[in-house]
Structures are given as structure tokens and as C-alpha cells.
Amino acid sequence: MTDPLLAVSGLTKRYSRSGKIIAAVDDVSFHIEPGETLALAGPSGSGKSTIARLVLRLIEADTGRIEFEGSDFLSLNGAALRGRRARLQMVFQDPLAALNPRATVARVLDDPLRIHHIASGPERPRRIAALLERVGLSSGLAGRAIHEISGGQRQRVAIARAIATKPSLVVLDEAVSALDVSVRAQILQLLLDLQREERIAYLFISHDLGVVRAIAHRVTILEAGRIAESGDARSVIDAPQSVIGKALVAAAPRLSRIERDVS
Amino acid sequence: MTALASIRNLTVTYRRDGAEVAALKNVGFDITAGERFAIIGESGSGKSTLALAIAGLLPATARIEGRIDWLLRPPPMFDAKAPPSVLPDISPSEGEIGSSAAGSFPPASVIGEGRDESAISPLEGEMSGRTEGGATGRQPASLRDHAPIGGRDIGFIFQDPSASLDPVMPIGKQIAEVAYTHLGLSWRDAYAKAKTLLERVRLPDPDAALCAFPHQLSGGQKQRVAIAAAIAAGPKLLIADEATSALDTIVQAEIVGLIRRLVAEDGMTLLFISHDIALAAELAERIAVFRHGELLELGSTAQIVNAPRHAYTRVLLDAHLGLDAEPLLRT
Amino acid sequence: MSPLRRFLRTPEAIAGAVFLAALFAVALAAPLFFPGDPQAIAGPALLPPFQDWSLPLGTDRLGRDVLAELFHGARTSLAVGLAAAAAALAVGAVIGTLAGFAGGLVDEVLMRITDAFQTVPAFLLALAFVSIVGPSLGVVVVAIALGAWTGPARVARAEVLSIRERDFVAGARVIGMHPLEIAFREVLPNALPPVMALSSVIVAAAILTEAALSFLGLGDPNRVTWGGMIAEGRAVLRTAPFLSIIPGVALVLTVLGVYLAGEGVVETTAMRRSLS
Numbered sequence: 001m002t003d004p005l006l007a008v009s010g011l012t013k014r015y016s017r018s019g020k021i022i023a024a025v026d027d028v029s030f031h032i033e034p035g036e037t038l039a040l041a042g043p044s045g046s047g048k049s050t051i052a053r054l055v056l057r058l059i060e061a062d063t064g065r066i067e068f069e070g071s072d073f074l075s076l077n078g079a080a081l082r083g084r085r086a087r088l089q090m091v092f093q094d095p096l097a098a099l100n101p102r103a104t105v106a107r108v109l110d111d112p113l114r115i116h117h118i119a120s121g122p123e124r125p126r127r128i129a130a131l132l133e134r135v136g137l138s139s140g141l142a143g144r145a146i147h148e149i150s151g152g153q154r155q156r157v158a159i160a161r162a163i164a165t166k167p168s169l170v171v172l173d174e175a176v177s178a179l180d181v182s183v184r185a186q187i188l189q190l191l192l193d194l195q196r197e198e199r200i201a202y203l204f205i206s207h208d209l210g211v212v213r214a215i216a217h218r219v220t221i222l223e224a225g226r227i228a229e230s231g232d233a234r235s236v237i238d239a240p241q242s243v244i245g246k247a248l249v250a251a252a253p254r255l256s257r258i259e260r261d262v263s
Numbered sequence: 264m265t266a267l268a269s270i271r272n273l274t275v276t277y278r279r280d281g282a283e284v285a286a287l288k289n290v291g292f293d294i295t296a297g298e299r300f301a302i303i304g305e306s307g308s309g310k311s312t313l314a315l316a317i318a319g320l321l322p323a324t325a326r327i328e329g330r331i332d333w334l335l336r337p338p339p340m341f342d343a344k345a346p347p348s349v350l351p352d353i354s355p356s357e358g359e360i361g362s363s364a365a366g367s368f369p370p371a372s373v374i375g376e377g378r379d380e381s382a383i384s385p386l387e388g389e390m391s392g393r394t395e396g397g398a399t400g401r402q403p404a405s406l407r408d409h410a411p412i413g414g415r416d417i418g419f420i421f422q423d424p425s426a427s428l429d430p431v432m433p434i435g436k437q438i439a440e441v442a443y444t445h446l447g448l449s450w451r452d453a454y455a456k457a458k459t460l461l462e463r464v465r466l467p468d469p470d471a472a473l474c475a476f477p478h479q480l481s482g483g484q485k486q487r488v489a490i491a492a493a494i495a496a497g498p499k500l501l502i503a504d505e506a507t508s509a510l511d512t513i514v515q516a517e518i519v520g521l522i523r524r525l526v527a528e529d530g531m532t533l534l535f536i537s538h539d540i541a542l543a544a545e546l547a548e549r550i551a552v553f554r555h556g557e558l559l560e561l562g563s564t565a566q567i568v569n570a571p572r573h574a575y576t577r578v579l580l581d582a583h584l585g586l587d588a589e590p591l592l593r594t
Numbered sequence: 595m596s597p598l599r600r601f602l603r604t605p606e607a608i609a610g611a612v613f614l615a616a617l618f619a620v621a622l623a624a625p626l627f628f629p630g631d632p633q634a635i636a637g638p639a640l641l642p643p644f645q646d647w648s649l650p651l652g653t654d655r656l657g658r659d660v661l662a663e664l665f666h667g668a669r670t671s672l673a674v675g676l677a678a679a680a681a682a683l684a685v686g687a688v689i690g691t692l693a694g695f696a697g698g699l700v701d702e703v704l705m706r707i708t709d710a711f712q713t714v715p716a717f718l719l720a721l722a723f724v725s726i727v728g729p730s731l732g733v734v735v736v737a738i739a740l741g742a743w744t745g746p747a748r749v750a751r752a753e754v755l756s757i758r759e760r761d762f763v764a765g766a767r768v769i770g771m772h773p774l775e776i777a778f779r780e781v782l783p784n785a786l787p788p789v790m791a792l793s794s795v796i797v798a799a800a801i802l803t804e805a806a807l808s809f810l811g812l813g814d815p816n817r818v819t820w821g822g823m824i825a826e827g828r829a830v831l832r833t834a835p836f837l838s839i840i841p842g843v844a845l846v847l848t849v850l851g852v853y854l855a856g857e858g859v860v861e862t863t864a865m866r867r868s869l870s
Contacts (some may be wrong), residue, residue, distance in 0.1 A: 037592070044482065044511040058764050082770035090768045098761040100780050112769045151306065161769065180305035180538065181582040188584075188591055207511040210584035214591045237586060251516035253541035254585045258568040 003070055004031035005201050006055070006169055011064035013050055024050045026225040028064075034168065035199040039216035039233060041206055041248065047225035048205045052173045055203065056090055057081060069168060086116045086165035093174035095154035099146045105132070105157050106142040112164040131160040136190060152183035156190065163194060171203045176211060188215055209252050213237045221245045266334060267296040267500060267532050268317065273329035275312050275321065275556075286312040288556045289329070294500070296334075299526060299533040301547030301564075303540050303579070309556035310536050314504045317534065318417050415445040418493030418531075420522075422505040424485035428477040428492075435461075435473030438492045445496035460491040463528075464521060483514035487521065494525060501526060502534045507542070519546055540579045544568050552576050600862045607858020613851035621672050624665035632666040632818050633658055640834050654826055654837050664844060667820040670731075670813075671848060675801035677735045682742035682796055687782060687789050689743070690750025694785075695758055695777040705751070708744050716741025720803055724812045731814045738803045742796050746789050753785035787863065794856020798849045805845055820845050 013025040040048040092098035129139035135156040216233040228242035275287040304310040421427040439453035461469035464487040507515040560573040636659040643652040651660040693704035720737035808821025820841040827837030
């Protein structure tokens with residue numbers, strides 16, 4: 001076993017709401033190995049999205065450590081932090097909200113290539129076309145505006161943007177929750193293919209245990225900002241030990257409950 | 264078994280930037296009184312347009328062809344603010360009014376040509392959950408006197424309770440208003456009814472909740488309030504349009520359980536609109552599968568789940584990732 | 595329906611647009627119709643309008659052609675109005691965006707400066723500025739913009755405060771975009787529509803302020819202005835009221851045209867936004 005790609009320890013984030021201090025994330029520790037998918041699951045308000053934003057330094061933690069690729073990620077600032085972001089990317093739930101509504105597909109993909117000096121100006125259109133094809137889109141889509149393409153296409157563009165800088169870890173914050181089910185299956189398959197071929201690790205945030213069970217190696221179940229239980233995704237979901245784990249499993253809709261007799 | 268509503272050759276077209284977009288194409292089926300009926304489909308399937316058409320809430324810009332015939336029991340003998348005699352005087356310019364009389368039930372007829380000021384565009388967006396709560400207003404489909412039986416005979420639950428509840432009105436008043444308007448109760452009785460309803464939807468501390476504002480409640484609690492308002496006038500038909508899509512799994516299961524119980528207790532007919540075939544299958548007795556505005560398949564839940572006739576239904580079933588599904592990840 | 599077609603269905607908007615178009619035509623055509631110096635003497639003094647068809651609107655106290663002055667005055671009014679409004683909108687949008695996006699101390703400092711400018715009446719500010727620096731076209735433009743940028747700044751800041759919480763701003767941070775690029779390339783363009791909605795009010799106010807400054811003799815002395823013409827006519831208000839009335843009416847119609855056309859544009863774009 002190598003060093004973990006991401007090691008989070010004692011992560012805490014508190015908010016004060018109408019005078020009361022509430023811990024959105026309370027002493028959370030976990031790690032992710034290279035090329036592995038760790039799922040964070042839990043009901044709304046369990047702190048899973050806050051953890052995603054803390055790991056990405058979109059908000060700052062009160063206490064705790066985040067080690068990413070062997071160095072202290074929380075000590076970085078300014079240009080050093082922006083440079084490091086190439087290795088740690090994110091895909092949001094709603095691609096229409098997460099991409100500039102005025103942008104074209106080409107511009108969305110051009111930004112990371114330009115910012116991280118991955119390709120020179122004249123070379124970038126070719127790289128953009130390659131990225132689009134990498135996520136299963138036609139390179140002819142480059143000139144289209146973000147609001148003109150379908151929801152599934154948008155999420156593929158968002159994934160292309162995330163992998164443009166060759167990251168080692170991508171945070172997927174409910175990245176398939178808003179998609180149509182038939183589109184969702186294709187996007188999940190794309191994510192698995194990318195992981196296998198490029199050894200990308202995923203921090204997969206979802207409230208849907210069915211999806212978690214389908215694509216995660218390990219799962220951490222959260223409740224009210226704390227870790228309720230962790231372990232191998234299938235073992236935990238097939239036999240949850242914690243109260244919240246049992247409740248989540250019981251609440252998931254299941255087709256197999258439908259009686260088999262066809263009348 | 265009697266039909267509550269019979270939908271025939273229903274076609275709904277929206278005009279968008281000069282082009283006509285058909286949201287529903289020649290749809291026909293019956294809703295049986297007292298059943299739990301699910302409509303499933305992905306974005307662009309027309310399922311929300313169908314819900315709005317049945318509730319008479321389509322925007323005025325929508326062109327409606329075909330007919331929806333209703334067979335309703337006589338309204339309760341309260342002194343309702345909107346007596347049935349004044350209801351049919353909305354004369355749709357397009358689409359015909361259908362009416363059917365059977366047995367001793369006086370016919371009530373409607374076809375939706377809602378005079379809604381706000382533009383709704385159910386075709387917008389490719390995400391399966393619609394982001395706006397139907398946009399038809401802050402009152403839960405109830406106080407719209409132009410929708411001939413909306414509110415009193417049809418209760419409507421939108422996806423986003425934050426959008427369907429008035430943010431600056433105490434929730435007790437929002438529910439009481441429905442009872443006051445449609446049941447002809449005094450305000451005092453309407454408030455008493457609101458309190459009973461909040462108890463029925465299992466809102467903790469109903470007394471305090473009467474005076475609470477929507478922002479003080481969680482998403483699941485708001486949806487409970489929206490449900491209380493939707494059933495306040497004792498509707499025959501309860502329409503839930505993606506009513507649990509914005510909620511997490513646990514709250515979703517609670518709301519589905521609540522809807523199932525209320526429908527059973529009040530003998531309501533349920534029209535459950537969802538993108539989630541597994542969720543629909545757990546709740547409904549019959550399922551209709553829609554795609555691109557067309558009705559592809561209609562059958563009992565067991566038949567749809569276990570012996571789907573249409574390939575697309577198969578696709579939807581296979582795409583469902585249940586806790587019993589084969590994992591995609593091979594290790 | 596396209597925004598243009600919707601615009602064309604609003605009679606007030608058409609009236610405003612038609613009048614503005616005519617005004618632009620007049621301003622552009624002024625050197626063609628009246629190639630000479632509009633301030634040169636063209637005929638007898640105080641000739642009333644509609645007497646001599648070579649001088650259709652008559653002459654002023656010094657015998658200058660009123661129509662020529664009116665045409666050339668349109669150039670000044672439009673140029674100053676548009677330049678001052680553009681400057682005010684640009685400065686306001688940039689300051690509002692910086693304040694809203696940066697937050698904290700930057701926001702505090704910028705907004706207190708905005709407060710300071712807003713507490714001084716805009717016209718006094720312009721008056722003082724021109725008195726100190728001296729009247730010229732550029733100075734008048736700056737003087738008017740000084741009092742007009744605060745409104746756009748506040749609107750831009752409010753808009754930016756909500757836009758900066760949106761996911762695409764977080765997305766831009768995640769890919770390592772520089773904060774200044776995020777502010778001006780991602781956030782500002784999305785904050786512009788409500789700021790631009792102020793433009794008709796600001797253009798109209800700028801034209802009026804310019805006229806007022808000229809009336810008080812603080813306009814560019816080398817140019818004909820409507821405000822200056824009204825001031826000129828004041829001395830003979832009883833005997834030759836047309837000298838004040840004609841530029842006054844031109845001023846009223848211009849401001850009305852700007853308002854109506856601007857409202858039309860705002861309404862059609864707002865309708866488009868609510869539809870999408």
C-alpha cells in the first residue's frame with residue numbers, strides 16, 4: 001500500500017446560526033488511496049457537501065489537517081494554491097449552474113488549459129477536441145453555448161473540464177443526482193472508464209446508496225457532521241451497523257419488493 | 264370501477280421563439296376513482312405538462328387539443344365560495360368542454376385552459392427534476408378561481424415547497440385559507456381545520472407550526488405543509504408532481520409513506536408523477552410510461568416491472584440502481 | 595417572440611426610438627447641413643422663426659442661425675450625455691464588482707467612498723469640479739460622471755453579492771482562475787443587465803446636467819450647447835421667447851426619447867429573462 005493520496009484528519013467546521021454554534025463538520029477523518037473511490041453518504045444536513053468544499057478550499061476549515069499528494073494542502077495560498085488545484089478537481093451537481101451561463105463549450109475547456117499552461121494558444125483547439133472526444137462528445141460541440149446543449153452533455157463537458165488538468169483526485173458532489181436515469185448510467189460508466197484508464201481517485205458525494213454501491217470502493221456514512229460508520233461499500237450497505245446506515249438502506253426504493261406475479 | 268377522469272386525444276403545444284413544441288402528443292387514458300396512478304418519464308417526457316393539464320394549470324400560451332372528461336361525486340353540501348354552477352362558465356377558446364353524465368352523479372366537466380399569467384415552460388431544462396416548483400403560484404393550486412375544480416377537487420403538490428408556499432404568510436393561514444375559500448368555513452373553523460391537518464401530516468408541535476413561516480421549517484417539513492394545504496379542501500384527486508425529488512432518501516421515504524396513508528384515509532385518487540420508476544412502483548397500482556410527450560406503455564405495476572412491453576421501459580428498469588443491483592464497479 | 599419584435603410592439607418604445615434616431619441623424623448631419631461655424635453671424639439679429647426660409651428658426655441676439663445652433667447643440671448634448679453615462683456605468687460597474695467580490699476591508703473602503711460621493715448633491719459636485727478645473731468638453735464629462743457612478747456601483751455590488759455564491763464561481767476557483775479574472779470575466783458580465791437598466795436614467799440625467807452647467811456658463815465656451823442657448827435667450831425672454839423655448843423643447847424631447855427607448859429595452863429584456 002502506498003501513501004494515501006488524500007489524508008484528512010480532525011476536520012471541523014462550525015457555523016453560528018442565530019447565536020448558536022453548530023458544527024457542520026465535526027472531527028471528521030478519512031483517507032483516499034490513488035485510483036480509489038470513497039463515497040460520502042448521508043441525509044441532507046449531514047455535512048457531506050461541506051466536507052467537499054473544505055477539501056477543495058472553497059471554504060476554510062476551523063481545525064484539522066488535509067494532506068494531499070504528501071504535502072500540507074491547508075498551508076498553501078495564492079498562486080501556490082491555484083497551481084496545486086490542477087491536481088484536485090470537482091464536478092458539481094447541476095452543470096448549468098456550475099458553468100458560466102454565457103460561456104461556450106470551447107471556453108469552458110480552454111480556461112483550465114490556459115491557466116495551467118497545459119497547451120499553447122494555437123494548440124488548444126486540438127486539445128479541446130480531444131477532451132470532448134475523451135468524454136464521449138463530438139468535437140463539433142465546441143462552438144455551442146452551454147445553455148444550448150442537453151443536461152447529460154453539459155455534465156460530460158463538466159467532467160472534461162475537470163480532467164483537463166490531469167488531476168489525481170476529482171470530487172463529485174452529487175454529480176449524477178440531477179440527471180435522467182438513462183443518462184446517469186452512461187455518466188457513471190464514463191467515470192469508471194476514466195478512473196480505470198487514468199487512475200483518478202474520486203471523492204463521491206451522494207445521498208443515494210444505490211449509486212454509491214454501484215461505483216464506490218469504500219463508503220463513509222455521515223450524520224450531523226460526524227462519521228457514523230465506514231467500510232467496504234458493499235459490506236456496509238448490505239449490512240449497515242449504524243442507525244443512520246440502517247435508515248438510509250431501509251428508505252431506498254427497491255424494485256425487488258414488487259411482487260413477482262403478473263396479473 | 265368507475266373512471267374519475269378520462270383523457271382523450273390530449274395534445275399540448277407550447278410556442279417558443281416562433282416554433283411550436285409539442286409537449287404532449289395525442290395522449291389518452293383513464294384514471295380510475297380511488298387508485299394510485301403513477302406517471303413516469305425523464306425530462307422532456309411531458310409528464311409535468313400532463314399534471315398541469317389535468318389540474319387546469321397550463322399557462323395561457325399553451326395550446327390544448329383533445330378532452331378531459333370528469334366524473335365527480337357531488338361536492339360536499341357546504342356553502343362553498345365557488346358553487347359548481349359558476350364553475351363551467353370558463354369557456355376555453357380552444358379545446359372542447361367535455362362532459363359526461365352517468366348514474367346519479369351530476370357531471371362536472373373541465374378541460375384545462377388555465378389562465379395563468381406566469382409563464383411556465385415544462386420543457387425547459389434537461390434535468391429530470393424540474394427546478395421550479397411549477398411556477399404557478401404561491402398558493403398550492405388551490406385559490407385559483409379560474410381553474411374550475413382546482414384546489415377543491417384537485418390538490419396539487421409541487422416539487423419545490425419553498426416555491427409553492429408564500430414566504431411571508433404564516434403556514435397556518437396558508438392552509439386555513441384553502442379551507443376558508445373552498446369549504447366555506449369561518450376563519451376560526453378554518454384555523455382549527457389547519458391545526459388538525461398539521462397533526463395529520465405529522466408536523467411536530469402543530470400549535471407552534473400554525474404561526475411559523477416557511478423559512479423556519481426544513482425541506483421535508485415544508486413539503487408536509489404543502490401536502491396539508493393540498494388536501495385541506497378534501498380533494499378527490501391528489502396530484503404529486505415530483506413531490507419528493509428535492510428531498511433526501513430518508514425524507515423521501517417518509518413523504519411517500521405520508522402520501523400513501525393520507526390517500527388511503529381520505530379515499531383520494533393519487534396521480535404520482537416521478538422520474539424514479541422504483542419509487543413509483545413502490546407507491547402506485549398502475550404505471551404509465553411517457554417519453555417525448557407520448558404514452559408508451561400503461562399497465563399494472565407488477566406487469567410494468569416484471570414484464571415490460573416497451574424497450575424503453577426496460578431501459579428505465581435497467582438504469583435503476585437499487586441496493587440489489589449488480590455493481591458497475593468490478594474489483 | 596424575438597426581443598426586437600416585442601420592442602416593436604410597444605408604442606412608447608417606438609416613439610422614443612424614432613425620436614432618438616432622428617436626433618442622432620441630426621447630430622451626425624449637422625456639419626453637412628451647416629458646414630460653417632454655427633456661432634458665425636448669419637443674418638439680422640432677433641429674426642423670429644418662419645419669416646425667412648433661409649433661416650427657418652430665426653436668429654438670436656447676435657444674428658446667429660438658431661437652426662444651425664440647434665443642430666450643432668444636439669451633437670454636444672448627445673456626446674456629453676453618452677460619454678458621461680458610459681464613464682459612470684463603467685466606473686460604477688468596476689467599483690461595485692470589486693467591492694462585492696472582494697468583500698471585507700476592500701468592500702468597506704469602496705462603499706464608504708461611494709457613500710461620500712452620494713451624500714454630496716451630484717450637481718454641486720459637477721459645479722465645483724468644473725469651476726476648479728475650468729470648462730472644456732472633457733472636464734464636463736468627468737464632472738457629470740463624478741456624480742453619476744454611485745448608482746451603478748451599488749446595483750453592481752448587490753448583483754455581484756448574489757452571483758459570487760453561485761456554483762460557476764466556485765467552479766472557476768476550483769480550476770485555479772485568478773480572483774481578478776473571476777471578478778471581471780466570470781462575475782461582471784453576469785451582473786451587467788440590471789446595471790445597464792440604469793443607463794437610460796443616467797444618460798437623461800447627464801444631458802440635463804450638461805444643459806444646466808452650460809446654462810450657468812460652465813459649458814465648453816467653444817461649442818454650441820442647448821443650455822447655453824437657453825441662457826442666451828434669457829436676456830430677451832419677453833421680446834423673443836422662441837430663443838429659449840426652441841432649445842428647451844429640444845431638450846425635453848431628447849430626455850423623453852431616451853427614457854422611452856430605454857424603458858422599452860429594459861422591459862423587453864426583462865420579459866425575455868422571465869421567460870427563460
